Amino acid sequence: MDNFSCANDKPLFTPGPLTTSRTVKQAMLRDLGSRDGEFLRVVREIRAKLLDIANLRDEYECVLMQGSGTFCIEATMGTMMPPDGKILILANGAYGKRMVGIADTLKIPFSVFEYPEHCKTNTRDVEFELTRDASLTHIAMVHSETTSGLVNEIATVGALARQFHKKFLVDAMSSFGGIETDWRAVNADYIVSSANKCIEGVPGFGFVLAKRESLLQTKGWARSLALDLCAQWKGLESDGQFRFTPPTHALLAFHQALLELEQEGGVKARAARYRANYETLIAGTRALGLREYLEARDQGHIIVSFLYPEHPNFDFKNFYARLNEKGFVIYPGKVGNANCFRIGCIGRLFPSDMQNLLNAMQTTLQETQVTLA
Ligand SMILES: Cc1ncc(COP(=O)(O)O)c(C=O)c1O
DSSP, rough: OSSSSSOOOOOBBBSOOOOOOOHHHHHHHHOOTTTOOHHHHHHHHHHHHHHHHTTOTTTEEEEEEESOHHHHHHHHHHHHOTTTOOOEEEEEEEEHHHHHHHHHHOOOOOEEEOOTTOOOOOHHHHHHHHHTTTOOOOOEEESSTTTTTTTTTTHHHHHHHHHHHHEEEEEEETTTTSSOOOOOHOOOSSEEEESSSOOOOOOSEEEEOOOOOOHHTTOOSSSSSSOHHHHHHHHHHHHHSSOOOOOOOHHHHHHHHHHHHHHHHHHHHHHHHHHHHHHHHHHHHHHHHHHHHSOOOOOOOOOEEEEEOTTTTTHHHHHHHHHHHHTOEEEOOOOOSSSSSEOOOOOSSSHHHHHHHHHHHHHHHTTTTTOOO
């Protein structure tokens, strides 16, 4: 057993839940009461550290919310929209579309710009629409579209939000902590991510970094009792506690994960490790003859979509199962316009893990007689 994993666990080359360190898992071997002073300190420190990571301590608040990432996006959208608000959503993947689904379900008026999954969202469209439709009050988009692996340009949209006095929501689920970002320049009113992505915690809750001024305006707007971001923040501020049962073990793990992020050298070092994982991966897959779904200029270093090789012997289910038997967990594709599988570069993984995966992929392709040019 190495320092980072458990003996029987396979490394997860997935978009999350991810492989976590052994010490993160060990941090959960406690039963702390939700009103315990030690637990309240953990919650306080998590909230402060998340603001520090983004360098947003002065003007922003950190709200933790039970549930997966989608719960946090829904809580934010359901709370931030005034009764007469209208949101412009930019979508080039499943997670942009999910925001459309949330707006639809919550009966929030919206406009959507939908792009093919291999194309970045277009800032000029945003400018056009903001000029055309004065009833728009909010803009929402995804930073790292985990569907494909594409990274959208959020700072240019943030600048337009500033210029047109609109509120701006960024789904930073798979980028926060893993892609170096000048969050001050991005000018988002709400930045949303979750515990089991690039901070390398375990699933159970998400977090929202919200501009204090914007959050304060939302009192009474929430379309849900449990997913009321403003009430959740007020609860955390008043007595340090969650309003409803907190995921105590996941929070303990996350606190440890934040310490390990610091020990690694912060977001800069973590992003460099993920980039090294990514570079090892694509150098190897290109050598094997596999092709990426995205153009290199749009591709982020978080997760890569690979086109199914055009060979009659290639069968993804078989490829996946054989890799799994060898101890490697990859991920199916999610884009609608091509047959792909995905390999994640995040979590407690290192270039040596990527190399081990590449070796297993080579063996599997040979075993199944998939010969690629
Ligand atoms: C960009 C993005 N947004 C939203 C989500 C939804 O998060 P969850 O599956 O935790 O609800 C994910 C999950 O991978 C994601 O990558």
